[in-house]
Amino acid sequence: MPGHKQKQIPNLLNQQPLADFKVGVDNVIFSVDTAQNRLLVLLIMRQQEPFLNQWSLPGTLVRQGESLEDAAYRIMSEKIKVNNLYLEQLYTFGGPNRDPREAIDSFGVRYLSVSYFALVRFEEAELIADKVTGIAWYPVKQVPQLAFDHNEVLAYGHRRLRNKLEYSPVAFEVLPETFTLNDLYQLYTTVLGDNFADYSNFRARLLKLGFLSDTGIKISRGAGRPASLYKFDAEAFAPFKDKPLVFI
């Protein structure tokens, strides 16, 4: 039916043979150093070509019989020791020519990357330096040129992290069990950037949500007057778990 023709997608591709792929997983693991108010990302120095000695996200290629998730957890278990690491899928990058190995030694094999995302508590995460030339919690603001398209993957992960902070109680998985409202504000500012909201609006908004319970304890830090310590009240939050909600 010629009347049904629409914007032509190059039809030549229909005659092309199917592409062959190797599939990699790359993990964007964030942490927040709440003492120094810095957002950190876990980077590994590559020990093989391509991009020998360049920083990269921790990743691996998927092996026979292995699921994508298993591969993502496998590489993490070699790099970091943490309680309850929870990875969620981020995005799949799969354009042609994203990996130089496609050209050199692969007979046309393409490399696709499925990225995963996690946020871990800085104090609990222990890096494993076995058999690597470099592993680091890199401040996101100072990340250098990374291997492959990993700067793009990292940027995507950073957007996901911002969204999660805005729409979910993920902040409380990063903070210590008790915290001041200023600690919470600093965490949001560290991830979202300055001026996302002023402190008094933020404070009013968070208290109004009703998920913070005052422990009754006050602490003094530096010169200011003592501040109340709060806890996240998971029970009060439970009925809202599946409801749309903004946290700031």
Next chain:
Amino acid sequence: MPGHKQKQIPNLLNQQPLADFKVGVDNVIFSVDTAQNRLLVLLIMRQQEPFLNQWSLPGTLVRQGESLEDAAYRIMSEKIKVNNLYLEQLYTFGGPNRDPREAIDSFGVRYLSVSYFALVRFEEAELIADKVTGIAWYPVKQVPQLAFDHNEVLAYGHRRLRNKLEYSPVAFEVLPETFTLNDLYQLYTTVLGDNFADYSNFRARLLKLGFLSDTGIKISRGAGRPASLYKFDAEAFAPFKDKPLVFI
């Protein structure tokens, strides 16, 4: 460092050779029949093994030189004619044994599926029935057992659609340019299910957001009193575009 050992991921996998993949794209295309208040998904009857003659999401395998997005748009351009089709990536399904072809004729090659998502305006979308044995806007509530793991992909797409309705003004891309508040409520009910909110709360919430402008025109439908026709005010919404916000 033995002290660093953690939950053992089966290390045997480290000795396994890398898996070889073909990569498919599968599209979850939703539409809403606003006249009948039904949420629809585009399905294709398969014309080849495996799953010959079963309904499936429209998909294809990625060819040499083709990006994932290009493959997703290529298959859509063969199935549907619509203005400004915008596909966004949904999720990647890649476990072993998700595709029966892995066993039969593939010498261990695995099939990974990158899914894409779109919502199109029912009145504008024209199905292209060239060279297919079946193509249909299937009511989501009546979808049968689909080929491969496509029921799971569809369920994932449905969750994304709900989220988008809750957190973004996507509803106004589906409704006609002018609509009554009841039309809007029906659309939300169709996607989110009954009882997501009562009508008067919904109405108050939407008007308070300030993104709806009253056209001054009233229409009568059926027995009720005339209802005002509204438009989505994109200009009023613009400053909120990147702010966290809930729509219901």
